[in-house]
Amino acid sequence: MAASFSPLLKLELPEKPIQELIKTTGKQVPERYIYKLPNKAADHSVIKYMDSPIIDFQLLSASSLQGHEKELRKLRSTLSSWGCFQLTNHGLTSSLLYQIREVQKEFFALPLEVKQKHFRTVHWIEGYGNDTVSENQSYNWNDRLHLKVYPVDQRNFKFWPEDIPNFRETLDKYTKEVRRVLEIILKAIAKSLNLKEDRFFRECEGEQGIYMLARFNFYPPCSSSDHVLGLKPHSDASSVTILLQDKEVEGLQVQKDNQWFKVPIIPDTLFINIGDQLEIMSNGILKSVIHKVVVDKERERSSVAIVCSPHAEKEIGPLSELIDKERPQLYKTVKNYVNMYLQYSPTGERAITAMKL
Numbered sequence: 466m467a468a469s470f471s472p473l474l475k476l477e478l479p480e481k482p483i484q485e486l487i488k489t490t491g492k493q494v495p496e497r498y499i500y501k502l503p504n505k506a507a508d509h510s511v512i513k514y515m516d517s518p519i520i521d522f523q524l525l526s527a528s529s530l531q532g533h534e535k536e537l538r539k540l541r542s543t544l545s546s547w548g549c550f551q552l553t554n555h556g557l558t559s560s561l562l563y564q565i566r567e568v569q570k571e572f573f574a575l576p577l578e579v580k581q582k583h584f585r586t587v588h589w590i591e592g593y594g595n596d597t598v599s600e601n602q603s604y605n606w607n608d609r610l611h612l613k614v615y616p617v618d619q620r621n622f623k624f625w626p627e628d629i630p631n632f633r634e635t636l637d638k639y640t641k642e643v644r645r646v647l648e649i650i651l652k653a654i655a656k657s658l659n660l661k662e663d664r665f666f667r668e669c670e671g672e673q674g675i676y677m678l679a680r681f682n683f684y685p686p687c688s689s690s691d692h693v694l695g696l697k698p699h700s701d702a703s704s705v706t707i708l709l710q711d712k713e714v715e716g717l718q719v720q721k722d723n724q725w726f727k728v729p730i731i732p733d734t735l736f737i738n739i740g741d742q743l744e745i746m747s748n749g750i751l752k753s754v755i756h757k758v759v760v761d762k763e764r765e766r767s768s769v770a771i772v773c774s775p776h777a778e779k780e781i782g783p784l785s786e787l788i789d790k791e792r793p794q795l796y797k798t799v800k801n802y803v804n805m806y807l808q809y810s811p812t813g814e815r816a817i818t819a820m821k822l
């Protein structure tokens with residue numbers, strides 16, 4: 466059975482980026498940014514660190530290596546409990562990680578007149594700006610730049626800053642490297658579930674190529690940081706998200722068994738999380754992790770997420786190999802899940818809940 470969509474909501478975008486807002490409001494947090502639910506989780510001191518294992522990319526990629534099978538078992542176990550892990554030995558050089566962080570820094574440091582040439586609209590996320598929310602929902606304390614990076618012919622250069630000389634080249638290089646990692650990760654995940662190695666990869670790649678969106682997140686500091694959230698609790702719409710955290714400033718937290726855990730910063734690792742679409746395809750074996758971002762009182766924080774999804778026209782649903790008597794089909798099938806997600810998330814509800822049978 467295919468899922469149906471709720472009617473379009475009235476969506477709102479903040480008038481100004483936070484970076485501009487804080488120039489005029491000083492320490493006062495505007496009402497619309499105050500996160501209304503009890504937000505004890507913003508208190509770093511009482512939250513433990515996530516202790517999911519670190520996964521070694523080299524061991525995942527070569528079946529000939531001793532330790533490959535063990536790493537696959539670790540992968541399956543962490544993805545069905547935490548829904549995320551930190552990846553080491555991925556082959557992205559420190560110099561490339563430095564460069565992508567540098568171009569990001571340069572973008573957010575550009576004057577508003579320049580950045581606003583790349584403003585997003587209320588109708589679609591690509592471009593510079595905050596997230597849309599529906600009436601009465603609070604805004605995230607976060608300025609973002611979203612850019613389609615793959616397939617290459619889908620790039621919309623009007624959103625790409627031309628004032629930063631290395632921007633295109635760096636993002637292009639970064640995308641290629643993340644795609645390389647993504648392919649191996651998707652293959653390893655399939656193997657870990659005893660599926661054919663290319664099962665998830667082909668499902669995501671389809672005929673049109675996997676869809677990759679780069680999301681540059683920038684969280685200015687907020688002196689009343691326990692009243693705001695950089696990102697409200699959410700799961701990603703993606704199959705898989707590959708995230709480069711800030712080098713120094715923590716903020717990302719993940720939920721497991723209704724408890725929040727801080728994600729530690731481990732130099733040069735990538736943080737990988739399962740998104741809703743892989744939870745659906747795996748018939749609920751893999752968990753699309755709920756996560757949020759808290760804001761630092763004094764220091765700005767940045768991250769670069771690459772969210773990877775099948776093409777909108779590709780119908781997705783639980784794989785037949787993962788449905789049986791013990792594990793009946795848990796989710797409907799759907800086309801353009803991202804669109805469905807974008808209709809639900811401004812309300813604070815999870816689209817994946819509507820996908821359950």
Ligand SMILES: O=C(O)CCC(=O)C(=O)O
Nearest residue numbers: 680682701717758768770
């Ligand atoms: O900034 C982070 O660490 C997380 C970003 C995130 O969750 C997202 O972009 O979906």
Ligand SMILES: [Fe+2]
Nearest residue numbers: 699700701756
């Ligand atoms: Fe996220």
